[in-house]
Amino acid sequence: MENNEQNFLQKHVVFFDRNKDGIIYPSETFQGFRAIGCGILLSSVAAVFINVGLSSKTRPGKSFSLHFPIEVKNIQMGKHGSDSGVYDKEGRFVASKFEEIFAKHAYTHPNALTSNELKTFMKSNREKKDYGGWLSGYVEWKILFSLCKDKNGLLHKDTIRAAYDGSLFELMEKEKSSKKHANPLKSTI
Ligand code: HEM
Numbered sequence: 001m002e003n004n005e006q007n008f009l010q011k012h013v014v015f016f017d018r019n020k021d022g023i024i025y026p027s028e029t030f031q032g033f034r035a036i037g038c039g040i041l042l043s044s045v046a047a048v049f050i051n052v053g054l055s056s057k058t059r060p061g062k063s064f065s066l067h068f069p070i071e072v073k074n075i076q077m078g079k080h081g082s083d084s085g086v087y088d089k090e091g092r093f094v095a096s097k098f099e100e101i102f103a104k105h106a107y108t109h110p111n112a113l114t115s116n117e118l119k120t121f122m123k124s125n126r127e128k129k130d131y132g133g134w135l136s137g138y139v140e141w142k143i144l145f146s147l148c149k150d151k152n153g154l155l156h157k158d159t160i161r162a163a164y165d166g167s168l169f170e171l172m173e174k175e176k177s178s179k180k181h182a183n184p185l186k187s188t189i
């Protein structure tokens, strides 16, 4: 893969391409989730849903594969509706949309979201009858919140920014392997 030209969405997922060959297999999604501290059940369910959901979409013109590979270079084709719009159609980061999340929803603290603020934000993203998009968005934000909220139940702007460019996952893996405490990330972000 051409690292210099990676868009933000590619950066978001490349952590899960464990051997960096440009393809994410279900086993790699599983290993990536385990590496950031998720349990076996969540990691298994995530691997099935993510790879079944995104494999065909990211392999245009190729025949269906029971190995459910995801092509990192085409990951923007896996975008769904009812998202925040922070990733554009090409998978690029739209800074104004990112800032808008906090301008519109972060009432309690300017640089963080509470659980309720996150709920309102997710609802505001919903497009009519786009149930698949609602579910995908809900799961993405819920997992992020439950893994990374601080001890006061706040999801920090820095953490969300780092999720968008994937650096969060690297950090979580490092923290997990260097410390034994549960959710050590809370102390750093
Ligand atoms: C713990 C792991 C993960 C978390 C917490 C997470 C969280 C998120 C969040 C918060 C968004 C932003 C949604 C928005 O802007 O509304 C997102 C977008 C996305 N994620 Fe993940 N993600 C994870 C793993 C993955 C993996 C493994 C893949 C695929 C290999 C993936 C593919 C995507 C795609 C394609 C989008 C774009 C959705 C869109 O803009 O429509 N994510 N994710």
Ligand SMILES: [Ca+2]
Binding pocket: 017, 018, 019, 020, 021, 022, 023, 024, 025, 028
């Ligand atoms: Ca791979």
